[in-house]
Structure formats: structure tokens, C-alpha cells
Amino acid sequence: MWRQLRKFSCSSSAKEKKWDALIIGGGHNGLTSAAYLARSGLSVAVLERRHIIGGAAVTEELIPGFKFSRCSYLQSLLRPCVIKELELKRHGLKLLKRNPSSFTPCRDGRYLLLGPDKELNYSEISKFSKSDADAYSRYESQLDKFCEFLDPLLDSSTPETLQGSSHLNTRMKHKLQNSAFWANCLRRALHLGQKDLVDLMDLLFAPASKVLNNWFETDVLKATLATDAVIGTTASVHTPGSGYVLLHHVMGESDGDRGIWSYVEGGMGSVSMAIAAAAKEAGATILTNAEVSKLMIEDTGRVHGVMLEDGTILHSSVVLSNATPFKTFMDLVPDDVLPHDFHNAIKCSDYRSATTKINLAVDRLPQFQCCNLSHPDAGPQHNGTIHIGPESMEEMHIAAQDAENGLPSRRPIIEMTIPTVFDKTISPSGKHVIGLFIQYTPYKPSDGSWENPAYRESFAQRCFSMIDEYAPGFSSSIIGYDMLTPPDLEREIGLTGGNIFHGSMGLDSLFLMRPVKGWSNYRTPVEGLYLCGSGAHPGGGVMGAPGRNAAHVVIEDLKKS
Numbered sequence: 001m002w003r004q005l006r007k008f009s010c011s012s013s014a015k016e017k018k019w020d021a022l023i024i025g026g027g028h029n030g031l032t033s034a035a036y037l038a039r040s041g042l043s044v045a046v047l048e049r050r051h052i053i054g055g056a057a058v059t060e061e062l063i064p065g066f067k068f069s070r071c072s073y074l075q076s077l078l079r080p081c082v083i084k085e086l087e088l089k090r091h092g093l094k095l096l097k098r099n100p101s102s103f104t105p106c107r108d109g110r111y112l113l114l115g116p117d118k119e120l121n122y123s124e125i126s127k128f129s130k131s132d133a134d135a136y137s138r139y140e141s142q143l144d145k146f147c148e149f150l151d152p153l154l155d156s157s158t159p160e161t162l163q164g165s166s167h168l169n170t171r172m173k174h175k176l177q178n179s180a181f182w183a184n185c186l187r188r189a190l191h192l193g194q195k196d197l198v199d200l201m202d203l204l205f206a207p208a209s210k211v212l213n214n215w216f217e218t219d220v221l222k223a224t225l226a227t228d229a230v231i232g233t234t235a236s237v238h239t240p241g242s243g244y245v246l247l248h249h250v251m252g253e254s255d256g257d258r259g260i261w262s263y264v265e266g267g268m269g270s271v272s273m274a275i276a277a278a279a280k281e282a283g284a285t286i287l288t289n290a291e292v293s294k295l296m297i298e299d300t301g302r303v304h305g306v307m308l309e310d311g312t313i314l315h316s317s318v319v320l321s322n323a324t325p326f327k328t329f330m331d332l333v334p335d336d337v338l339p340h341d342f343h344n345a346i347k348c349s350d351y352r353s354a355t356t357k358i359n360l361a362v363d364r365l366p367q368f369q370c371c372n373l374s375h376p377d378a379g380p381q382h383n384g385t386i387h388i389g390p391e392s393m394e395e396m397h398i399a400a401q402d403a404e405n406g407l408p409s410r411r412p413i414i415e416m417t418i419p420t421v422f423d424k425t426i427s428p429s430g431k432h433v434i435g436l437f438i439q440y441t442p443y444k445p446s447d448g449s450w451e452n453p454a455y456r457e458s459f460a461q462r463c464f465s466m467i468d469e470y471a472p473g474f475s476s477s478i479i480g481y482d483m484l485t486p487p488d489l490e491r492e493i494g495l496t497g498g499n500i501f502h503g504s505m506g507l508d509s510l511f512l513m514r515p516v517k518g519w520s521n522y523r524t525p526v527e528g529l530y531l532c533g534s535g536a537h538p539g540g541g542v543m544g545a546p547g548r549n550a551a552h553v554v555i556e557d558l559k560k561s
Contacts, residue, residue, distance in 0.1 A: 018315040019043050021554065022306055024292045024332070025322030025494070025533065027055020028078075031275040031286075032547030033320050033532040033554075035086050038282035040555050045314065046284060047306065049291040049494065052269075053276055055322070056493050056500065057542050059269025059426070063480045066433055067426040068359035069268040071484065071493055071500070072542050073417055073435045074385075076252030076261040078271065081155055082544035091277040094265040095254050096422040101261060101384035103368075104224045105470040106391055111370045112220055113380060116260055128218040139215050144258055146200050147251045149192050152184070154251070154538045154545050157553050158512050160521035170560070204507065208242040209393050219392035226393050227413060230439065232500045232540070234354045236400035237393045241507045248505060248539070261385070263419040267426055271542060295319060295332050295529065303528040306332075317528050318558070320550055324496040325503060325515040325535040326351055333526060342525050345516035350504035351497030353486040354403045354440035358460060361479040362432050365418065366471035378421040388414035388467055399440055406446030408459050413439045414466065431479070438463055443486040443498055450485040501540025502533055511537060522550040523557075530554055 021037050023030045026048030037044045052058060056071035075095060083093065100115030113124045118137060125133040159178040162171060189197055203211055208229030212222040226237045229246035236242070254262040264270045276286055296305040296313065305315040321328040329338060329346045338346075371381050389411050390396040399409035415437040420427045427433050441459070448455035460483055464475045486498025495502065503509055512520045515535045522530045522537075532550035534540040 017043070019045050020316065020558075021045075021318040021320060022047060022314055022316040023320045023322060023532065024306065024328070025049070025055060026053035026272075026276075026286060026288070027322050027533065028057040028272045028275055028542055028544060029533045029547035029550075030055070030320070030322030031272060031279055032082060032086070032544040033322070033551040034284040034286070035275055035279035035282055036548055036551035037554060038279055038284040040551075042555075042558075044279070044284040045316075046279070046286045047290040047292055047308070047314070048286065048288045051288055053286060053288060054269045054272035056495065057268045057272045059267030062359065062482045063361045065428040066361040066431070066479075067267050068433060068482065069264075069419065069435060070359060070482070071357060071489070072268045073357075073419070073437065074261040075264050075268065075271060075542060076254055076259070077249075077541040077543045078252070079155060079543055079545050079548065080253065080256075082275075082548055085548075086275060086278040088271075088274040088278065091274040091281075092266075093270060093274040095262040096265055096419075097254050097257070097260060097262050098384045098422070100380050102224060102387065103381045103384055104220055104387040104391075105368045105370045105381075106220055107469065109370050110220075111368070111381070112224060114224065115384060116257060125218070125221060128221060129216070132216045132218045132221055135215055136221075140259070142196070142199065143247065143250050145192070145196060146203065146247060147258065149188055149200065150247075151251065152188075153511070154543070155549070156181075157522060157549050158520040158537050160512065160523075161518065163518070163523065163525075203243040203247060205241060206243050207236075207238045207240050208246050209237040209397075211243045211246070212237075212393065222393050223391055223396060224387050226396060227387060227415065230396065230400070230413070231415070231437070232353075232355055233505065234352045234400070234403065234440065235506075236397045236404075238397055244507060244510070245505055248541070252541075263417075263422050265423050265425060267419070267423075268542065275544070292332060294334060295526070297334055297337055297526060301337065301527055303526055318530070318554060319528060320530045320532040320554065322533040322547070323494060324351070324499075324533065325349065325531060326496040327494060328529075328531065328535075329524075333529075337526060339525050342516060342519065349515065350506065350509065351499045352443065352504070353489065353495070353498035353500070354400075354442055355486060355489070355498060355500055356438045356441040356459075357484045357489070358436040358438065358463065358481055359483075360434040360436065360481040361427070362434055362474075362477040363430075363479055364477050365421075365432060366416075366434075366467065366474045366477070368471045370470070378418075382418050382421045384417075386416035386418075388416055388470060403440030403442045406442055406444075408441045408445055408462075409439065410462075411466065412441070412463060414463060416467070436463060441485055450487050456483060456485070502535035503540075505539050510539060514539060522546075522553045 020042035102114040104112040159181040228249040229242040250259045254260040291309040420432040489498035
């Protein structure tokens with residue numbers, strides 16, 4: 001199937017045909033939109049710039065025999081409705097649950113394991129604090145309650161105000177739909193209760209450090225949990241609103257288990273391949289090496305197709321963009337088409353990133369000295385995300401401050417994952433794939449350039465040396481590695497600024513404010529142009545929600561026309 005999807009090229013029939021819908025970008029959201037649109041009976045073509053589909057959810061064999069989840073590396077956020085409706089398991093999606101799901105080694109020789117096993121959590125946290133062990137289950141229960149409250153918001157379009165002039169019947173129907181939406185929110189809020197609602201507001205608006213300090217006293221526990229509050233952002237744990245990002249990363253589930261993150265057999269590209277298979281089965285066409293250079297806009301202001309880099313024009317009165325909002329409106333939409341306020345809001349949105357991904361091929365598993373194990377087999381410490389580096393929230397803040405001052409963190413935050421403990425399909429026997437998700441690395445360092453090979457190598461070795469502190473000899477196990485800094489993520493994957501969420505996930509950039517105020521329901525000021533990527537509601541991560549929701553809005557609009 002992989003070879004089959006890669007071999008598509010822009011045929012003459014594709015050029016001559018007028019498609020019902022064109023989708024810019026073959027990332028998982030673009031493919032999701034294609035599947036839903038094709039299933040509704042529309043003729044759909046996905047146009048992917050690279051030689052391979054998947055966007056940031058991609059598997060690539062960069063070192064012979066080793067297949068890397070090159071960008072995204074864990075699955076939990078993919079919406080259950082997408083998995084069920086597109087029958088992704090039938091199309092090859094296989095989730096590999098992790099237990100334990102988290103391991104944090106400490107420099108003093110202690111360690112912390114966490115996961116879905118409540119007895120394990122209690123025992124592990126009790127090593128540090130009995131009161132924290134008692135509080136942890138209550139903390140998890142509260143987050144579960146908040147996730148259940150917010151969950152319905154993810155699978156529907158926002159209650160946006162109606163843009164442009166419409167018939168009276170359309171305006172009345174729209175008002176009734178929005179009223180029903182807010183009434184449903186009010187019912188859920190009343191069911192939640194005032195105390196929990198106030199606690200939810202505190203979580204959404206407060207710094208993660210305040211939230212976690214209110215719950216716990218143990219530094220290493222708070223640092224482990226706080227990673228979810230800053231991952232993929234430039235924020236510190238002391239940044240107001242970072243509590244929401246923490247909640248965003250526990251909203252997901254694996255096979256019905258809330259907050260559980262899984263590996264995907266075959267790497268994260270298998271998610272995209274399963275969605276692509278569902279789209280193809282429904283009749284969608286997927287074209288690779290088909291980079292869009294600009295949108296074709298009629299004098300009336302309506303889109304009527306796209307032009308590819310080679311000059312080919314493909315025709316459609318509906319185009320969905322899975323590119324970032326900045327790429328879509330600053331690069332693909334011709335000048336002077338957009339309203340000034342909208343153009344300025346997109347241009348001024350926050351696309352900063354401080355994330356670097358390093359994928360490694362190694363000849364043996366790392367041996368963590370705090371575990372007192374000398375055998376080469378995988379243990380519970382290898383199963384989940386391994387937290388390397390700062391062991392307190394203050395150390396995390398210092399790492400963020402380094403980047404704020406233009407420097408890659410002296411002691412970066414490193415999330416290490418070893419999918420080959422579960423997935424034997426992505427490496428040669430006896431060898432392993434390791435992913436390092438690293439913060440904070442500014443887009444433009446003040447003390448050098450990511451274009452300088454020596455500078456890049458110096459930072460990579462800094463990360464490897466940190467791992468050596470906990471797992472002596474790790475550096476000597478490395479066969480080879482691939483490194484993606486923020487500029488690399490922008491150039492290779494198309495992520496503006498290297499931002500993995502297609503734009504900041506701050507409270508000023510969510511829900512009715514995503515991507516900008518007044519245009520949160522996937523429609524845009526260009527008639528017939530829609531956003532379907534992570535830059536739209538409900539945001540980033542391998543969710544599929546923006547793609548699914550955008551497709552439903554398109555289908556609704558086409559029924560009206």
C-alpha cells in the first residue's frame with residue numbers, strides 16, 4: 001500500500017477534470033477531510049507536496065532498516081469517532097498500549113514510574129510523598145471530569161457568527177443552532193457544578209506551576225506532569241494558560257482508556273496510511289509530488305482551483321487547506337484578496353516554536369543506573385515516555401528562560417520514547433529506534449545557526465551527554481540519527497515557524513479565536529476556501545477533528561448551494 005500511494009503523479013485526467021473538492025496537503029487532517037467528503041459522494045483530490053503522505057504523522061526509513069516516526073510519535077488524541085466512522089482498524093491501524101506509560105530517572109539514584117495501574121502509581125509516588133500518593137488519584141479524577149465536560153466541543157464546528165448576507169431562513173436556522181449549542185454547554189456546566197467549574201477555570205487560566213503546586217509537594221512528580229503543559233510550546237510552566245495545554249494532552253484515549261498514549265505499529269505513518277486507505281476506498285484520489293503554488297481566485301472573490309509548482313491548474317469551486325493558516329493566506333492566496341483585518345490577524349499570529357526532534361538508530365537499549373539492572377532486555381522503565389533533564393519545575397523554567405534569551409536550553413527537557421520495545425516491525429532484530437522530543441530550541445539562536453553543521457552537532461551531543469548521566473554508555477550505542485530543528489520542521493514538513501500545532505495553543509488562539517476571531521468555523525473570507533488543518537478548531541495534535549469537522553461544514557454548505 002505504501003508504494004501504491006507514493007507512485008501517483010498528476011495525470012492528464014486529473015488536470016482536465018473539475019473536482020468537487022481539492023485538498024492542499026496530505027497530512028492526517030487533509031486525508032481525514034478527503035475520506036469524509038468522498039464518502040458523501042464528492043470527487044476529491046488530495047495534493048501532497050512531498051513524495052510521501054502523512055505530514056507530521058509520517059513514517060520514514062532514513063537509516064537502512066530503521067523506520068522513524070519522524071515528527072509525531074505517540075497516539076492518543078485521534079478522535080474515537082474518526083477511528084470508528086472510517087473503520088481505521090479494518091484499514092490496518094493497530095495501537096500498542098504502554099504500561100507503565102512514564103519513567104523519570106533522578107540524578108540521586110531514585111526514579112518514578114507512572115501509568116494506568118493505580119496501585120503502581122500509589123506505590124511509586126509514596127516513595128517520595130505519602131500525601132502526594134493520596135492526592136494523585138483525586139487529581140486524575142478531576143482531569144477526567146474536565147475532559148468529559150470539554151470533549152463534545154472537539155467534534156463539532158464552533159458557534160461562529162454568520163458571515164456575509166444570508167436569507168432570513170438561513171439566519172434564523174443559524175441562530176437556533178447556536179442557541180442550542182450554548183444551551184447544551186449551560187446544561188453541562190450546571191451538571192458539573194459551581195465548584196468544579198471554578199476549578200476548571202483556574203486550570204484553564206492559571207500557570208501549570210500554580211495548578212501542580214496546589215496539588216503536590218514532590219518536585220520530580222510535578223516536573224513529570226508539567227511536561228504535558230509545555231510540550232510543543234515556547235511557554236514556561238509559569239506562563240498563565242499553560243494549564244490548558246496540560247489538559248489538552250490528557251484529553252485523548254486509546255481503545256476507550258482515557259489519557260492513555262499508545263505507540264502505533266509501523267510508526268505514526270500507519271495512522272495516515274489507514275486514513276488514506278479509507279479515503280481511497282471511498283473514491284478519493286491522492287497525488288504526491290504535487291506542490292500547490294497558489295490558489296486561483298475569480299474576480300468575484302470565489303476560489304476556482306489551484307495552480308501547482310509546475311504550472312498545472314486543477315479546477316474546483318471548493319478547496320480545503322491542510323497547510324498552516326500563515327502558509328495558506330500569506331503564500332497561497334494572491335495579494336489584495338483578503339480583508340485587511342483578517343490578513344493582519346493571520347500575519348501577527350504566534351507561530352513561534354522551541355521544539356527539536358531527534359530520531360536515533362541504536363544497537364542496544366539504554367541501561368538506567370537507577371534501576372540497578374544490567375541485562376539487555378526491556379524492562380518497565382523502557383515501556384513509556386522517559387523524562388530526561390529538569391527534575392523540578394524551576395529547572396524547567398530555567399530551560400525556558402534560556403530560549404527566551406535566544407539560547408538552546410543548557411539542560412533541555414527531553415522526552416525519550418523507544419517504540420521498538422513493543423513494535424518489532426520498524427528496526428532490525430536486536431536493534432532499536434529511539435525518539436527524542438526536545439525543548440527548548442529557539443528558531444533563530446543568538447549564539448549560532450541551525451544551518452551550521454558544527455552547531456547542530458554540538459547541541460545533539462549536549463542532549464546525548466545528558467542521557468549518559470542517567471544511562472552511562474548511551475552515546476556509544478548510537479548508529480546514526482536524524483535531527484529536525486524548528487527551521488527544519490518548517491522546511492521539511494511545512495510547519496510555519498516549526499510550530500507543531502500550526503500555531504500557538506494559548507487561550508487567545510483557541511475555540512472562537514482559532515485561527516482568528518470571527519473565522520473559527522473552517523470557512524474563510526475567500527468563498528469556497530476552507531481550513532481543515534491543526535490551525536483550525538480544536539487545534540494541534542494527531543486528532544483528525546479539524547479534518548472531520550471541516551468536511552461536515554463543506555458538505556453542509558454544498559447542500560445549500
